[in-house]
Amino acid sequence: MRKTTNTLKVAFRALARNKMRSILTTLGIIIGVACVVATIGIGEGARLQTENQLRSLGTNFLMIMPGSTTSGGARTGFGMANSKLQDADVEAIRREVGSVAYVSAATRTVAQVVYGNQNWSTSIQGGEVDWPLIRSWNVAEGQFFTDQDNRTAAKVCVLGRSVVTNLFGDEDPIGKIVRIKNVPFKVVGVLEAKGGSMMGQDQDDVVLAPYETVRKKLQGSTSVGTILASAISNEMVALAQEEITALLRQRHRITRGQDDGFMIRSQTEMLAQAEEQSKTMSYLLWSIAGVSLLVGGLGIMNIMLVSVTERTREIGTRMAIGAKGRDIRSQFLVEAVVLAVLGGSAGIGLGIGIQKIVAQVAAWPVSVQGSAIGLAFAFSAIVGVVFGFYPALKASRLDPIEALRYE
Amino acid sequence: MKDVNVIEIRDLTRIYTMGENEVRALDGVTLSIAKGEFVAVMGPSGSGKSTFMNIVGCLDRPTAGSYVLDGIDVATLDRDERAEIRNDKIGFVFQSFNLLPRTSAIENVELPLLYSGKHHYSDAEMRARAMACLEKVGLGKRWDHTPAQLSGGQQQRVAIARSLVNDPAIVLADEPTGNLDSKTSEEVMGIFQGLNEEGRTVILITHESDIAEFAKRILHFKDGKLVSDEVVKSRRRAEVHA
Ligand SMILES: Nc1ncnc2c1ncn2[C@@H]1O[C@H](COP(=O)(O)OP(=O)(O)OP(=O)(O)O)[C@@H](O)[C@H]1O
Ligand SMILES: [Mg+2]
Numbered sequence: 001m002r003k004t005t006n007t008l009k010v011a012f013r014a015l016a017r018n019k020m021r022s023i024l025t026t027l028g029i030i031i032g033v034a035c036v037v038a039t040i041g042i043g044e045g046a047r048l049q050t051e052n053q054l055r056s057l058g059t060n061f062l063m064i065m066p067g068s069t070t071s072g073g074a075r076t077g078f079g080m081a082n083s084k085l086q087d088a089d090v091e092a093i094r095r096e097v098g099s100v101a102y103v104s105a106a107t108r109t110v111a112q113v114v115y116g117n118q119n120w121s122t123s124i125q126g127g128e129v130d131w132p133l134i135r136s137w138n139v140a141e142g143q144f145f146t147d148q149d150n151r152t153a154a155k156v157c158v159l160g161r162s163v164v165t166n167l168f169g170d171e172d173p174i175g176k177i178v179r180i181k182n183v184p185f186k187v188v189g190v191l192e193a194k195g196g197s198m199m200g201q202d203q204d205d206v207v208l209a210p211y212e213t214v215r216k217k218l219q220g221s222t223s224v225g226t227i228l229a230s231a232i233s234n235e236m237v238a239l240a241q242e243e244i245t246a247l248l249r250q251r252h253r254i255t256r257g258q259d260d261g262f263m264i265r266s267q268t269e270m271l272a273q274a275e276e277q278s279k280t281m282s283y284l285l286w287s288i289a290g291v292s293l294l295v296g297g298l299g300i301m302n303i304m305l306v307s308v309t310e311r312t313r314e315i316g317t318r319m320a321i322g323a324k325g326r327d328i329r330s331q332f333l334v335e336a337v338v339l340a341v342l343g344g345s346a347g348i349g350l351g352i353g354i355q356k357i358v359a360q361v362a363a364w365p366v367s368v369q370g371s372a373i374g375l376a377f378a379f380s381a382i383v384g385v386v387f388g389f390y391p392a393l394k395a396s397r398l399d400p401i402e403a404l405r406y407e
Numbered sequence: 408m409k410d411v412n413v414i415e416i417r418d419l420t421r422i423y424t425m426g427e428n429e430v431r432a433l434d435g436v437t438l439s440i441a442k443g444e445f446v447a448v449m450g451p452s453g454s455g456k457s458t459f460m461n462i463v464g465c466l467d468r469p470t471a472g473s474y475v476l477d478g479i480d481v482a483t484l485d486r487d488e489r490a491e492i493r494n495d496k497i498g499f500v501f502q503s504f505n506l507l508p509r510t511s512a513i514e515n516v517e518l519p520l521l522y523s524g525k526h527h528y529s530d531a532e533m534r535a536r537a538m539a540c541l542e543k544v545g546l547g548k549r550w551d552h553t554p555a556q557l558s559g560g561q562q563q564r565v566a567i568a569r570s571l572v573n574d575p576a577i578v579l580a581d582e583p584t585g586n587l588d589s590k591t592s593e594e595v596m597g598i599f600q601g602l603n604e605e606g607r608t609v610i611l612i613t614h615e616s617d618i619a620e621f622a623k624r625i626l627h628f629k630d631g632k633l634v635s636d637e638v639v640k641s642r643r644r645a646e647v648h649a
Contacts, residue, residue, distance in 0.1 A: 320466060321493065
């Protein structure tokens with residue numbers, strides 16, 4: 001214990017003697033640790049954001065898309081011969097799959113929406129009457145369009161809260177006419193605000209119109225983009241998935257062993273996939289962090305080696321007046337660790353700052369990870385020990401007589 | 408006998424081997440130094456003075472021969488044991504002072520206490536001991552000055568204070584006045600004389616015979632051998648005391 005306090009005293013005094021160098025030495029660690037904390041925090045913030053958005057899809061949510069999956073989960077073979085989903089498929093699911101509560105064909109495009117002299121570029125979603133039930137997203141003002149509107153491809157739409165704000169300001173949008181790709185649409189309702197945003201993308205920045213209208217008036221295509229569905233309960237999600245698969249395989253006349261040509265994603269699976277992606281992302285971030293810590297550590301080693309050479313006479317003097325090899329070794333080791341940990345602490349502060357700024361700019365939740373801070377702290381201490389060890393050993397092995405003579 | 412002689416040396420030999428060549432830096436030196444003596448070591452360059460001091464100071468080990476310091480046979484001690492002996496029994500004063508730069512006088516003087524294996528001193532005790540030593544060398548008021556703020560003579564006095572702080576059995580000085588002018592040298596020698604009068608054993612190396620005359624006894628080395636060992640008849644007294 002008393003040795004420890006003396007060693008600390010000696011090391012702190014030595015560091016205080018060389019303040020500027022001590023600060024410069026820690027720069028590498030500061031940047032490395034700031035990197036760790038910021039990237040992990042930012043990555044975590046982005047992951048939370050994705051998760052929030054996926055959760056907002058509704059727990060029983062299912063999405064049927066054309067294409068097929070490889071084992072890795074990547075989509076391939078977009079639009080294969082019999083992969084296109086048909087209007088009749090939507091009808092069939094609605095009619096024949098008992099485990100499904102709601103079904104809606106869905107499509108999306110991006111377009112300018114014009115009201116008076118205001119215009120706003122946004123995402124135009126086409127859906128059927130079940131759409132708000134599937135997404136558990138209600139109308140706050142006015143009403144949703146009807147099945148009749150969809151069948152007749154009526155030019156009506158429901159606006160997301162952000163679109164209202166941008167086009168109408170304080171004005172009441174209900175009953176007003178907006179132009180989308182020069183087609184006039186009557187606003188019949190306003191969606192309730194979902195709040196939150198994703199990767200700088202605002203969920204309320206959306207215009208919802210009948211599926212048939214979007215397809216015929218805005219897109220001019222005939223095949224179904226995706227089908228959204230909702231199982232009657234969370235427990236029924238897997239069953240619904242199975243039943244839909246069986247039904248579509250039969251309808252598309254897909255023989256045994258042949259690829260589906262479509263895929264069904266549940267919210268759970270999408271979450272898992274997002275998790276998987278963020279894992280890959282975090283490996284990347286960790287390796288960046290690792291490299292910066294390595295560089296920071298090498299910086300410390302370099303400066304400590306210079307310091308040992310420069311302070312050869314000091315080491316000789318200390319040895320002459322009774323410092324043992326291990327006293328010298330612990331002094332330099334403690335110096336390295338103190339440098340690394342001080343740098344680490346500064347880096348944690350800097351990292352949190354960077355992360356807050358990024359979170360502010362990208363408008364996603366700040367997620368200061370306690371574990372990241374703990375790890376950054378531990379890692380900087382370990383870096384100090386690992387990279388401080390060799391210089392410290394070198395110092396402790398100096399011959400006192402030669403060290404005293406050193407010029 | 409043992410408690411009278413601080414240093415007992417017999418047949419002390421130190422051989423440096425450099426490839427084929429052998430340098431007998433010390434060649435069979437036998438002598439003893441009693442407690443309270445003031446010894447000056449002289450001799451031409453390369454005669455083995457520093458080698459002798461390094462062994463006496465337990466920085467180095469003899470190739471052959473025996474060396475008993477304050478009753479302890481130190482010739483066979485290992486590195487760590489010698490470090491302990493140095494801390495406990497020996498005070499070093501160097502030609503180039505060897506103070507830690509950018510470190511206050513008092514912290515420099517405290518340094519040996521930090522490495523003391525025997526005692527653990529509290530901060531206050533360390534301060535008090537270091538302060539007492541600084542006052543002894545007349546630098547009590549300059550305790551917070553760094554070496555850069557002190558003259559050469561003052562720096563050497565800080566170094567002497569540092570050598571005293573652990574209350575050593577002997578004070579060793581290798582050309583302590585080598586970097587000082589004659590007036591400052593005399594001041595420093597005055598301090599050594601003062602210490603010696605308090606009963607402390609002092610051994611110093613010097614090239615200058617007028618410096619050696621401050622001592623009570625002069626050893627002459629030549630080619631690693633002790634060639635003369637005489638008492639100073641007309642001893643000089645330093646005019647200035649601290
Ligand atoms: N580390 C060493 N390796 C080899 N030879 C050495 C070493 N140290 C000293 N010597 C040799 O030992 C001899 C004695 O050296 P020492 O340093 O003791 O002389 P000195 O009397 O102190 O000389 P000076 O008055 O110049 O300081 C010299 O010949 C020197 O070259
Ligand atoms: Mg010498």
